[in-house]
Amino acid sequence: xxxxxxxxxxxxxxxxxxxxxxxxxxxxxxxxxxxxxxxxxxxxxxxxxxxxxxxxxxxxxxxxxxxxxxxxxxxxxxxxxxxxxxxxxxxxxxxxxxxxxxxxxxxxxxxxxxxxxxxxxxxxxxxxxxxxxxxxxxxxxxxxxxxxxxxxxxxxxxxxxxxxxxxxxxxxxxxxxxxxxxxxxxxxxxxxxxxxxxxxxxxxxxxxxxxxxxxxxxxxxxxxxxxxxxxxxxxxxxxxxxxxxxxxxxxxxxxxxxxxxxxxxxxxxxxxxxxxxxxxxxxxxxxxxxxxxxxxxxxxxxxxxxxxxxxxxxxxxxxxxxxxxxxxxxxxxxxxxxxxxxx
Amino acid sequence: xxxxxxxxxxxxxxxxxxxxxxxxxxxxxxxxxxxxxxxxxxxxxxxxxxxxxxxxxxxxxxxxxxxxxxxxxxxxxxxxxxxxxxxxxxxxxxxxxxxxxxxxxxxxxxxxxxxxxxxxxxxxxxxxxxxxxxxxxxxxxxxxxxxxxxxxxxxxxxxxxxxxxxxxxxxxxxxxxxxxxxxxxxxxxxxxxxxxxxxxxxxxxxxxxxxxxxxxxxxxxxxxxxxxxxxxxxxxxxxxxxxxxxxxxxxxxxxxxxxxxxxxxxxxxxxxxxxxxxxxxxxxxxxxxxxxxxxxxxxxxxxxxxxxxxxxxxxxxxxxxxxxxxxxxxxxxxxxxxxxxxxxxxxxxxxxxxxxxxxxxxxxxxxxxxxxxxxxxxxxxxxxxxxxxxxxxxxxxxx
Numbered sequence: 001x002x003x004x005x006x007x008x009x010x011x012x013x014x015x016x017x018x019x020x021x022x023x024x025x026x027x028x029x030x031x032x033x034x035x036x037x038x039x040x041x042x043x044x045x046x047x048x049x050x051x052x053x054x055x056x057x058x059x060x061x062x063x064x065x066x067x068x069x070x071x072x073x074x075x076x077x078x079x080x081x082x083x084x085x086x087x088x089x090x091x092x093x094x095x096x097x098x099x100x101x102x103x104x105x106x107x108x109x110x111x112x113x114x115x116x117x118x119x120x121x122x123x124x125x126x127x128x129x130x131x132x133x134x135x136x137x138x139x140x141x142x143x144x145x146x147x148x149x150x151x152x153x154x155x156x157x158x159x160x161x162x163x164x165x166x167x168x169x170x171x172x173x174x175x176x177x178x179x180x181x182x183x184x185x186x187x188x189x190x191x192x193x194x195x196x197x198x199x200x201x202x203x204x205x206x207x208x209x210x211x212x213x214x215x216x217x218x219x220x221x222x223x224x225x226x227x228x229x230x231x232x233x234x235x236x237x238x239x240x241x242x243x244x245x246x247x248x249x250x251x252x253x254x255x256x257x258x259x260x261x262x263x264x265x266x267x268x269x270x271x272x273x274x275x276x277x278x279x280x281x282x283x284x285x286x287x288x289x290x291x292x293x294x295x296x297x298x299x300x301x302x303x304x305x306x307x308x309x310x311x312x313x314x315x316x317x318x319x320x321x322x323x324x325x326x327x328x329x330x331x332x333x334x335x336x337x338x339x340x341x342x343x
Numbered sequence: 344x345x346x347x348x349x350x351x352x353x354x355x356x357x358x359x360x361x362x363x364x365x366x367x368x369x370x371x372x373x374x375x376x377x378x379x380x381x382x383x384x385x386x387x388x389x390x391x392x393x394x395x396x397x398x399x400x401x402x403x404x405x406x407x408x409x410x411x412x413x414x415x416x417x418x419x420x421x422x423x424x425x426x427x428x429x430x431x432x433x434x435x436x437x438x439x440x441x442x443x444x445x446x447x448x449x450x451x452x453x454x455x456x457x458x459x460x461x462x463x464x465x466x467x468x469x470x471x472x473x474x475x476x477x478x479x480x481x482x483x484x485x486x487x488x489x490x491x492x493x494x495x496x497x498x499x500x501x502x503x504x505x506x507x508x509x510x511x512x513x514x515x516x517x518x519x520x521x522x523x524x525x526x527x528x529x530x531x532x533x534x535x536x537x538x539x540x541x542x543x544x545x546x547x548x549x550x551x552x553x554x555x556x557x558x559x560x561x562x563x564x565x566x567x568x569x570x571x572x573x574x575x576x577x578x579x580x581x582x583x584x585x586x587x588x589x590x591x592x593x594x595x596x597x598x599x600x601x602x603x604x605x606x607x608x609x610x611x612x613x614x615x616x617x618x619x620x621x622x623x624x625x626x627x628x629x630x631x632x633x634x635x636x637x638x639x640x641x642x643x644x645x646x647x648x649x650x651x652x653x654x655x656x657x658x659x660x661x662x663x664x665x666x667x668x669x670x671x672x673x674x675x676x677x678x679x680x681x682x683x684x685x686x687x688x689x690x691x692x693x694x695x696x697x698x699x700x701x702x703x704x705x706x707x708x709x710x711x712x713x714x715x716x717x718x719x720x721x722x723x724x725x726x727x728x729x730x731x732x733x734x735x736x737x738x739x740x741x742x
């Protein structure tokens with residue numbers, strides 16, 4: 001039983017990353033009708049926002065410390081961090097420690113800006129072109145973004161630790177009446193899950209309970225009529241693209257402590273998140289979230305040792321098997337609507 | 344000639360000429376000169392030109408004609424490779440059976456996957472093929488290790504004992520064609536130039552010419568017209584009493600066989616296989632090649648494959664030292680700035696250049712290099728042979 005709870009936690013954790021990326025993809029597809037193969041790259045950009053933030057915050061300058069000497073007898077040069085200069089020793093150290101959560105604040109405007117530039121500069125010109133062209137051009141963009149990151153940060157993964165206070169482990173089982181140390185789980189992963197759930201809820205609330213969201217939903221259902229009512233729907237859709245980019249970016253920022261960011265992560269996540277979107281049903285937001293969590297949980301159950309012993313390699317392929325089965329049995333995906341992408 | 348009209352015959356002859364004289368054409372710069380690094384006339388690279396040419400020609404039969412964008416074509420390449428290496432290991436070191444096995448197995452595999460994937464179209468088809476290819480990759484990597492060698496892949500070992508004779512002295516067997524090894528080369532020195540004629544290259548080139556000829560015949564056949572009909576209007580096809588799915592499946596299997604052939608040739612040239620050959624980025628590369636050259640045109644995919652493999656090999660060899668040599672004529676500060684700027688595009692960064700070029704092509708030249716050549720020739724009012732030979736459907740770019 002405790003094994004099962006751990007796997008469910010693992011699944012929720014992985015699933016929340018899938019769900020966030022798939023949510024953004026579906027937002028873009030549902031509003032603008034564009035299949036965005038560069039969405040994984042946006043996730044990666046977010047992760048690198050965390051890397052950049054922690055690099056900036058830990059930038060330092062050398063100060064000669066007269067009271068100490070190095071082994072040659074010269075005065076010792078000590079690295080002093082700028083943040084510690086400005087905010088004092090303890091506060092500076094805390095700021096550096098909390099670099100990843102702070103990166104969220106930076107990543108939101110950055111990602112919205114990247115989204116705006118992408119939409120206005122490139123994607124705008126592809127609305128009338130076939131889906132295949134959209135796939136191809138965004139695929140090219142994903143390659144370019146990956147290479148830019150590789151140029152500045154190198155090909156190796158960069159470790160970006162979570163704050164000390166959140167990087168320990170939680171004795172999860174105790175909360176549910178198990179003995180101590182029965183179920184121990186990394187705290188940051190729990191944080192990630194709750195954080196993602198909050199973001200997902202916020203996006204849905206935004207669409208459901210604000211006037212802006214209402215207009216966007218109306219535009220998704222019938223773009224032309226909304227336009228005829230005198231609403232500049234394009235502007236709002238551009239903003240939704242920025243929002244989707246920001247969602248992917250935040251997902252990336254928070255994921256940085258779990259898997260060290262590398263320039264390949266965009267491509268790695270892209271394939272899986274597309275599978276998630278298609279399983280959920282193209283254009284359905286709840287479907288994307290549901291499929292994200294379901295596939296995450298299925299994947300983590302499939303990687304349980306007892307199951308892997310029974311069917312070796314199943315953990316590698318289970319997502320694809322499920323995706324193929326669902327596409328063939330339920331062509332519209334779990335919650336797909338009629339008439340969306342059914343050419 | 345051989346059932347081709349005049350235009351196609353000219354194109355075929357041009358391609359034959361280019362392929363046969365490639366060792367000369369690709370080595371225009373003398374050894375030891377500063378430009379020698381732009382030479383591409385060495386066997387390894389020439390083999391890759393023609394093998395990836397075959398792959399792209401095959402992909403083009405599916406994507407260029409029917410418009411079905413398969414994102415999992417590398418799977419057939421990989422399956423063909425595995426089939427070929429097992430033939431070399433178990434059956435005979437002769438490459439002919441290996442290549443035949445590769446084609447057959449590639450085609451069968453494509454039939455199974457196509458049968459399932461073609462139940463959907465559009466983006467779903469792309470995702471399904473992608474999922475199948477990733478699944479094959481993951482399985483080759485893990486579950487199927489006894490067959491595929493897992494992460495290390497497969498090579499010919501000295502313990503292998505092919506049915507029809509292998510080396511008896513315990514040495515590692517080499518792929519051959521009735522005794523002549525693939526690596527056999529004849530070097531022709533001429534002044535400072537050295538031209539290498541490699542047996543492996545000419546075998547691959549022959550296969551590529553046959554593949555190209557067949558693709559012309561398919562493009563011009565009633566079957567090819569059916570495939571174009573699949574792309575332009577499936578409903579109308581249905582109403583006329585034709586089944587689009589069947590034709591598309593044939594196209595899928597044919598392009599799978601082409602990929603199998605390419606895989607078999609790869610193994611024949613360099614007797615090893617690893618699962619990374621099936622990874623989805625490899626499939627992406629095939630797509631990029633075809634689009635870059637011009638999907639739906641005859642010569643486009645070959646051009647695309649050639650230019651990408653050329654970029655991969657030549658651009659990635661340029662490093663900062665070379666750049667410093669090039670910009671040596673500039674004043675020091677400017678030189679450094681130019682080197683830093685140019686360094687973004689070359690060396691390990693060559694994928695960046697590839698991405699940019701690919702995006703530019705998709706945005707401005709949906710018909711690829713062929714369309715570019717056509718526009719240029721239209722602007723200057725002259726028609727070059729390769730342009731007139733470009734397929735008539737070049738006007739309707741890929742979808």
